[in-house]
Structures are given as structure tokens and as C-alpha cells.
Amino acid sequence: MNTGIHNSCGLCRIDMQHITVTSGEDTLLEDVNLTFHCGELTALIGRNGAGKTTLLKALLGERQYKGRIHFTDHNGTEVPVPKIGYVPQQMDFDKSMPVTVSDFMAAAKGGYGVWLGKNRKRKQEIQHMLEEMDCGYLAHRRLGALSGGELQRVLLALATDPVPDLLVLDEPVSGVDLAGLDLFYKRVTELRDKQHMAVLLVSHDLGLIQKYADRVVLLDKTVVAQGEAETVFAAKEFRETFGFAPGEVAVWK
Amino acid sequence: MEMIYGFLESLPFSMFHYDFMKNAFLASILITPLFALLGTMAVNNKMAFFSDALGHSAFTGIGLGVLLGLNDPLFAMLAFGIFLGLVITRVKAANMVSSDTVISVFSSAALALGIVILSASGGFAKYSAYLIGDILTVGQKDLLVIAGVLLVAYVLWAVLYNPLLLVSVNRSLAASRGVRVLLVENIFVMMVAVAVMVSIRWVGILLINSLLILPAAAARNIAGGAGSYHWTATVFALISSLVGLTVSYIWNTSAGATMVLTAAVLFFLTYAIGRLRK
Numbered sequence: 001m002n003t004g005i006h007n008s009c010g011l012c013r014i015d016m017q018h019i020t021v022t023s024g025e026d027t028l029l030e031d032v033n034l035t036f037h038c039g040e041l042t043a044l045i046g047r048n049g050a051g052k053t054t055l056l057k058a059l060l061g062e063r064q065y066k067g068r069i070h071f072t073d074h075n076g077t078e079v080p081v082p083k084i085g086y087v088p089q090q091m092d093f094d095k096s097m098p099v100t101v102s103d104f105m106a107a108a109k110g111g112y113g114v115w116l117g118k119n120r121k122r123k124q125e126i127q128h129m130l131e132e133m134d135c136g137y138l139a140h141r142r143l144g145a146l147s148g149g150e151l152q153r154v155l156l157a158l159a160t161d162p163v164p165d166l167l168v169l170d171e172p173v174s175g176v177d178l179a180g181l182d183l184f185y186k187r188v189t190e191l192r193d194k195q196h197m198a199v200l201l202v203s204h205d206l207g208l209i210q211k212y213a214d215r216v217v218l219l220d221k222t223v224v225a226q227g228e229a230e231t232v233f234a235a236k237e238f239r240e241t242f243g244f245a246p247g248e249v250a251v252w253k
Numbered sequence: 254m255e256m257i258y259g260f261l262e263s264l265p266f267s268m269f270h271y272d273f274m275k276n277a278f279l280a281s282i283l284i285t286p287l288f289a290l291l292g293t294m295a296v297n298n299k300m301a302f303f304s305d306a307l308g309h310s311a312f313t314g315i316g317l318g319v320l321l322g323l324n325d326p327l328f329a330m331l332a333f334g335i336f337l338g339l340v341i342t343r344v345k346a347a348n349m350v351s352s353d354t355v356i357s358v359f360s361s362a363a364l365a366l367g368i369v370i371l372s373a374s375g376g377f378a379k380y381s382a383y384l385i386g387d388i389l390t391v392g393q394k395d396l397l398v399i400a401g402v403l404l405v406a407y408v409l410w411a412v413l414y415n416p417l418l419l420v421s422v423n424r425s426l427a428a429s430r431g432v433r434v435l436l437v438e439n440i441f442v443m444m445v446a447v448a449v450m451v452s453i454r455w456v457g458i459l460l461i462n463s464l465l466i467l468p469a470a471a472a473r474n475i476a477g478g479a480g481s482y483h484w485t486a487t488v489f490a491l492i493s494s495l496v497g498l499t500v501s502y503i504w505n506t507s508a509g510a511t512m513v514l515t516a517a518v519l520f521f522l523t524y525a526i527g528r529l530r531k
Binding site: 086094096098103104106107113114115116117140142159 | 293297298411412414415416421425426428429472473478479480
């Protein structure tokens with residue numbers, strides 16, 4: 001694997017083949033076949049319980065599945081352990097925990113325990129990562145004291161360092177104001193274009209998806225429709241899931 | 254050892270004229286920082302009830318030791334404590350019942366089983382000392398064991414703290430960055446079990462949990478980051494042990510209880526300071 005080129009263009013393709021996930025008697029995902037391309041923002045939509053989170057967990061290796069997931073770089077070589085950047089949906093940690101943003105970032109980057117302190121190199125590295133996402137001023141704030149938008153940007157800064165093969169954003173906008181949302185997606189699309197990484201986004205916000213997604217996948221245990229936003233929003237399966245006609249989607253814009 | 258003894262004797266405190274007080278002093282400045290360290294994470298992860306259950310399970314460990322005919326029940330206690338800790342973590346992860354219910358069930362069962370075994374095998378009275386503990390009975394060999402555990406704990410903590418912190422913030426995020434979530438959690442649970450079982454004879458089943466929770470809880474009131482959280486908790490633990498031991502010597506009270514009371518005073522003081530700052 002040529003790591004130099006690999007870093008510059010991310011991973012070329014992620015193929016999910018015949019992915020089935022069961023939990024006891026329930027089938028959470030059935031025979032899902034999907035391909036995510038690098039340099040593309042794919043949005044995953046579907047009703048609650050359609051298996052969106054399960055699909056992410058299978059990708060992250062947190063959930064056992066039947067079937068195969070291949071990560072292939074631009075040379076067509078398979079990447080055995082891909083780097084995945086993940087921005088979680090909810091952060092229901094103890095908000096009064098005495099941990100600063102830079103403590104948290106340093107802990108995520110590894111090395112010796114952050115309670116022993118951080119050397120200057122480590123601090124500078126973290127400051128730089130935060131500034132890339134326009135949130136350098138947050139370094140010494142307590143993690144639990146951040147607003148929704150601030151936390152999202154910190155998590156995005158973390159998820160994109162080291163540059164991942166696949167960036168996974170799980171409904172990353174809950175509790176974020178509109179200006180913060182726009183900033184967040186601008187950064188994500190910038191990353192997609194500059195770093196040429198594959199981005200997978202789970203969201204309920206159809207207006208945002210229409211604005212930013214290159215491709216939309218409608219999931220209901222399995223892939224029921226996929227393609228460009230307009231195509232999927234016009235599909236009869238879309239209407240069956242969301243219960244309104246595609247024209248009404250414009251309300252979200 | 255002689256050097257340390259000699260140093261303590263040279264200090265102008267009458268309590269250091271006695272070997273048992275020297276040992277108690279050394280034991281408390283080793284045990285309390287160990288608990289302060291583990292306590293920082295136990296409080297972050299809301300595990301106060303869990304560690305309480307571990308303490309209660311010590312009786313079953315002692316009982317098993319008696320049944321197996323061991324002279325020193327420590328190994329039976331360690332084994333049972335680790336076993337119980339891992340089982341509770343496992344059952345909690347299955348998410349079938351709420352976690353405080355799970356812990357309560359295990360805690361009561363372990364406590365009752367221990368008492369049943371001990372009362373059957375010839376009078377519970379001689380084991381009731383474990384309830385309150387007595388730090389004045391620490392011997393030199395015990396000190397070495399405690400010092401060894403403390404040393405290992407510090408080394409593990411340097412390695413394990415970062416992944417543990419990530420797990421306590423978000424498990425999926427930790428997993429996405431290559432942390433082996435279950436392994437890390439299990440090692441932490443085992444560390445708490447070992448710390449509890451090694452110290453329970455000196456601190457007592459009823460008070461052991463306070464030693465884990467109070468210094469960290471007090472430090473949280475005023476600490477801003479991970480570093481100051483740890484060092485404040487450690488300093489508070491040391492203050493509690495020194496003040497507690499001295500006061501208990503003067504007033505002839507239970508050393509463990511006096512230490513815990515000191516830590517509680519620190520908690521209320523820092524709580525007030527924290528409130529004033531806001």
C-alpha cells in the first residue's frame with residue numbers, strides 16, 4: 001500500500017456486500033449492498049428503526065454481521081484496517097466531568113495518560129487541529145461546557161486527524177443552531193473535496209441533504225432506493241417512508 | 254524500612270513512638286492515593302454503587318477462604334471480587350435490567366452469602382472486624398503488598414487512562430479510534446477489585462467505598478482539567494489520611510472512620526468554594 005498517495009486521496013471505495021445483521025429473532029439489516037466512493041458525500045436516510053445506526057456500527061466494527069465489507073484504495077488494493085473518523089450522534093457523558101477539550105483530544109490521540117500532563121509538542125498539535133476547524137479558542141474549556149455546535153466542531157477536528165479513509169457523521173447536528181450547521185457542513189464538504197475522503201452522513205434533515213449530499217441512500221432494513229437526492233426524493237418508496245410528496249421537501253430548504 | 258522508621262521517630266509527634274502507628278501511617282499514605290486515583294474514574298463513570306457492591310462481596314470472599322481452609326483469605330477475596338466485578342459488568346452490558354438494580358441484586362446476594370457461610374462455620378463475631386477495619390493492625394509484610402499494588406496501579410494508569418477516558422465520553426467514538434472497549438473496562442474493574450480487597454482489612458467493608466468516592470468527588474468540585482483533578486484528589490486523600498489518623502490517635506476513635514469524615518469535610522468545603530466561584 002502506497003501510504004503517501006493513499007493519504008492524499010483517501011480511499012477509493014467501500015463495498016458492503018450482502019450485509020445482514022440479526023439480534024436474537026429480529027433482523028436489523030437484510031442483504032444490504034452498498035458502495036461509497038471517496039470524494040463523495042453519501043447521505044443515509046430512513047425512518048426510525050430502519051437500521052441506520054446498525055449499519056454504522058457494522059462499518060465501525062462494533063457490530064457482528066454476515067457478509068463482507070471491503071475497503072479498497074485508489075490502486076485497487078484492499079486496505080485491511082481502514083482509518084475511520086467518527087462523529088457520534090449523542091454525547092451523553094457526564095457534563096460535570098473535569099476534562100478540558102485539550103485533555104480529551106490528547107487522550108484520543110493516545111500516548112501516556114493525560115493526567116500526567118502534556119508536553120509542548122502535544123499541546124501545539126492539538127491547538128493546530130482545533131484551529132483547522134476554527135475552534136482553537138476552545139482548547140481550555142471544559143468538554144461538558146461546550147454548546148452543541150462547538151462540540152460538533154471539536155469532534156470533527158478529532159475525526160479528521162489522522163486523515164481517515166471514511167468519515168462517518170451520525171446525525172451530527174442535533175442541538176446545533178442554523179449558523180453552526182452551515183459552518184459544519186461547509187467544513188465537511190471542504191474536507192471531502194480537499195482530502196478526497198468518503199463521507200457517510202446519517203441525517204433526518206432532508207433540506208440539508210438536498211443541499212450537500214452527492215448521493216442519497218434510503219434504507220429500510222435493506223436498500224430500497226438510492227441515487228441523487230432528486231431521484232430518491234421522487235421515488236415511491238420515499239413517499240411510503242416519509243408520507244409526503246417530493247415537492248413538499250422544498251419546505252426544508 | 255528501618256530508615257523510614259528512623260525518620261518517622263525523629264519527627265516531633267508522640268504517635269510515632271509506636272511501631273503500629275508508624276505502620277498505620279505508612280499504610281494510609283499508600284492506600285488513600287491508590288483509591289484517589291481509581292476514584293477519579295469511578296466518579297466520572299458513576300460507579301459509586303458498583304464499588305460499594307465490591308466491598309460487600311468481601312464477606313463472600315472471606316467465607317470461601319474459610320471453606321477452602323486457607324490461612325489467609327486474601328486470595329479467595331481477590332478471586333471472588335474480580336469474578337463479581339466482571340460478572341456485573343457483563344450483565345450490565347446486556348442491558349436487560351437497569352444497572353442499579355443489577356448491582357443491588359449482586360451486592361445483596363454476595364453480602365448475604367458471605368454472612369451465611371461465615372455464621373455457619375463457627376460464629377460470625379470474629380469476622381465482624383472486617384466491617385469497620387483496623388488500620389492499626391497493618392504489618393510490615395502488608396505494607397509491601399500495598400506498596401506493590403500502588404506501584405502497579407500507577408503504571409497501569411499511565412497506560413490505561415486515555416482509553417478509559419474515551420470510553421467514558423463515548424464508547425463508539427473510542428471503538429472507532431481502535432480502543433478495545435470491553436478489555437479496557439474489564440481491566441479497570443479488576444483494578445478496583447484488587448484495590449478494595451487488599452485494603453479492606455484495614456479500612457472496613459462499610460467505609461471502603463467512601464475512600465474511593467470522596468476524595469475524587471471533592472476534587473471535582475474545584476478541578477478544571479484531568480491533571481488538576483488527579484492531583485487534587487490525591488492531595489485530598491493524603492490530607493484525609495494524615496488528619497484522620499492524627500485525630501483518631503488523639504481522641505482514640507476509629508482511624509478509618511475519622512479519615513472518611515475528614516474527606517467528607519473537604520467535600521463540603523470544596524462544594525461551597527465551587528458554588529461561590531459560579
